[in-house]
Amino acid sequence: MPELPEIETIVRELTPALAGRLIHDVEFLSRLVLLDSAQAAIDFLRGRRMASLIRRGKFIVCRLDRGFLTFHLGMTGKLLLASGKGPYTRAVFALDSGNLRFDDIRQFGRIEWGECVPARVERLGADPLSISASEFIRQIRRHSGHIKPLLLNQTFLAGLGNIYTDEVLHKAGIHPRTRAMRLGRERCVRLHRAIVEVLSLAIEHRGSSISDYVDASGRQGSFQLLHQVYGKPGQPCPRCGTPIRRIVIAQRGTCFCPACQKY
DNA sequence: CGAGGACCCTGCAAGC
DNA sequence: TGCTTGCAGGGTCCTC
Incomplete structure (x- = not known):
């Protein structure tokens, strides 16, 4: 994808x-x-x-x-x-x-x-690699819904899909069903940093080849090898060892660590 | 207006 | 073995 x-x-x-x-x-x-x-x-x-x-x-x-x-x-x-x-x-x-x-x-x-x-x-929202942390925090706080569907909303932020949203939330230690408004300043900063880091590293690895993604020359990316939670339900969290859980949020399969991702 | 659900499409995996 | 069912998830559109 x-x-x-x-x-x-x-x-x-x-x-x-x-x-x-x-x-x-x-x-x-x-x-x-x-x-x-x-x-x-x-x-x-x-x-x-x-x-x-x-x-x-x-x-x-x-x-x-x-x-x-x-x-x-x-x-x-x-x-x-x-x-x-x-x-x-x-x-x-x-x-x-x-x-x-x-x-x-x-x-x-x-x-x-x-x-x-x-x-x-x-109509697209800001680019996740360009938006400043302060602007990101300001925008996040205007929304009452869950953080995961908000990050998937392309008019809010343009470019994150299901894979990178799960990876970013895991890196930031945020539960996907946390209410956006209830994220404190520090956790918003951590989320913003996680977005930039995960996306930048994924670009360095030429993307994730899940199912059948290939680039314009037909070559696969390699970032899927570095996925921490996406597509890994039941496997131990790389950070704390707790089994990764899979739930459905906004019709999207959602993988997260129930221990180190908090509300 | 924001949030959440249905729907589109097809290959594949699981289940009977 | 072979069929049916459901799942995967980008985005759009509709309803509450």
């Missing part, structure tokens, strides 16, 4: 390969990958040049010579610098040099295009 570190890895790798490339042609192999008609997308994209690539939360935004092309990988999406087609290829971009392929098994991924950046990208 690509989250911020995986998307960052992909963007860093795609940038030198795609900057300046001309889109000769586009083919869409699934209607689900687009929000509207394929023909309109093809007419818009054909002949445009890719200028630059940035990550916004879990979105990949490509600035064109005019307009924008935006990718969201959903759960199983992949952007590959590869030619040919696989059984789950949903779109192929033929460039003046090479191909860009969008593969997606479960089809939660989307490709958007237009003169402007999509509205749902504009």
